[in-house]
Amino acid sequence: MVKLDPPQREWVEAMGLFLERSGFPPSSARIYGLLLMSAEPELSFEDLVATLGFGKAAVSTGLRRLQETNRVSERTRPGERRRYFRARLGPDAGVDRFRAFNSALCDLLEKGIALRGSRADAEITADLEASARFLRFLDVELDGLRARWEANGDG
Amino acid sequence: MVKLDPPQREWVEAMGLFLERSGFPPSSARIYGLLLMSAEPELSFEDLVATLGFGKAAVSTGLRRLQETNRVSERTRPGERRRYFRARLGPDAGVDRFRAFNSALCDLLEKGIALRGSRADAEITADLEASARFLRFLDVELDGLRARWEANGDG
DNA sequence: TGTTTGGTTCGGAACCATACGAACAAACTA
DNA sequence: TAGTTTGTTCGTATGGTTCCGAACCAAACA
Numbered sequence: 490m491v492k493l494d495p496p497q498r499e500w501v502e503a504m505g506l507f508l509e510r511s512g513f514p515p516s517s518a519r520i521y522g523l524l525l526m527s528a529e530p531e532l533s534f535e536d537l538v539a540t541l542g543f544g545k546a547a548v549s550t551g552l553r554r555l556q557e558t559n560r561v562s563e564r565t566r567p568g569e570r571r572r573y574f575r576a577r578l579g580p581d582a583g584v585d586r587f588r589a590f591n592s593a594l595c596d597l598l599e600k601g602i603a604l605r606g607s608r609a610d611a612e613i614t615a616d617l618e619a620s621a622r623f624l625r626f627l628d629v630e631l632d633g634l635r636a637r638w639e640a641n642g643d644g
Numbered sequence: 645m646v647k648l649d650p651p652q653r654e655w656v657e658a659m660g661l662f663l664e665r666s667g668f669p670p671s672s673a674r675i676y677g678l679l680l681m682s683a684e685p686e687l688s689f690e691d692l693v694a695t696l697g698f699g700k701a702a703v704s705t706g707l708r709r710l711q712e713t714n715r716v717s718e719r720t721r722p723g724e725r726r727r728y729f730r731a732r733l734g735p736d737a738g739v740d741r742f743r744a745f746n747s748a749l750c751d752l753l754e755k756g757i758a759l760r761g762s763r764a765d766a767e768i769t770a771d772l773e774a775s776a777r778f779l780r781f782l783d784v785e786l787d788g789l790r791a792r793w794e795a796n797g798d799g
Numbered sequence: 800t801g802t803t804t805g806g807t808t809c810g811g812a813a814c815c816a817t818a819c820g821a822a823c824a825a826a827c828t829a
Numbered sequence: 830t831a832g833t834t835t836g837t838t839c840g841t842a843t844g845g846t847t848c849c850g851a852a853c854c855a856a857a858c859a
Binding site for chain 2: 494496497500502503504507511525526527528529530576578583584585587590591593594597600601604606608609610612614616618620623626627630634638
């Protein structure tokens with residue numbers, strides 16, 4: 490059981506809602522939020538169950554998803570059977586997903602342009618081409634941005 | 645009713661699935677895909693119903709959502725009561741959403757850092773701070789990127 | 800007026816994801 | 830062996846979304 494102020498509890502909830510909007514299931518989202526807010530850097534399964542009020546089943550599957558996507562790591566302590574979970578903050582997971590998304594979209598748009606052919610309305614085709622060009626530009630530039638950030642050593 | 649090759653139909657479906665993953669309901673996603681693939685730049689309500697196989701209700705609400713989010717525009721032709729719908733390709737709607745998302749996340753992270761206080765584990769706090777710094781950097785740079793693209797006049 | 804056309808809204812059905820409780824398994828302990 | 834701890838898995842229930850058909854409304858036209 491983790492001790493949390495009411496504002497801290499609210500923050501966990503807010504973070505939970507936010508992560509849900511980015512595709513996490515509710516249980517995963519709350520778990521991750523709690524791991525970020527807790528004063529302790531790692532929490533046990535039982536801590537999560539008791540603090541969040543979810544059943545063991547929900548915590549179990551919620552953790553599994555978080556681990557599958559590399560968002561949470563797990564370790565054991567010598568002499569203890571319990572496992573302890575810790576949030577992993579990849580600095581740019583969001584950017585990677587954004588780039589992957591854009592890249593897929595760009596491929597799709599280009600395939601679409603080809604399928605429309607020359608008899609189709611030219612204005613829509615031109616819009617599609619402009620979008621595709623912009624997405625390519627963006628992909629290249631985002632890569633440069635990340636390199637620049639990493640070179641600065643601030644991250 | 646719009647005439648489509650089988651590959652074109654498949655593309656509409658692929659685009660539909662893609663847009664669903666970005667949060668559109670299925671009907672909106674298919675409508676938007678069809679508007680992009682159709683040789684005609686604008687389609688009537690009846691075209692959408694007949695081509696997609698959705699009921700009128702689904703098309704109606706699907707269109708509403710697309711219009712609410714500025715993804716589709718509508719106009720009438722002189723002497724016709726029917727309305728015609730056209731896809732709007734904002735070149736960077738995705739970037740705007742991404743920036744809004746990051747900005748909200750950054751606010752949330754900073755609030756979280758403040759709520760954790762000084763007694764909490766320092767490593768997690770440092771990770772949160774690094775993430776927040778990166779998000780700020782990204783926001784500024786994305787703005788610059790867009791300006792650069794618009795200055796080039798390619799979009 | 801009455802009728803047709805074009806589209807919206809409502810009620811119920813179907814579907815999907817997720818949560819819970821309970822049964823289960825695996826690893827220690829006594 | 831019997832019992833405790835630490836989770837996982839399974840079946841069922843529930844909540845939320847979206848669809849369809851039908852009723853409805855508003856505009857144009859006869």
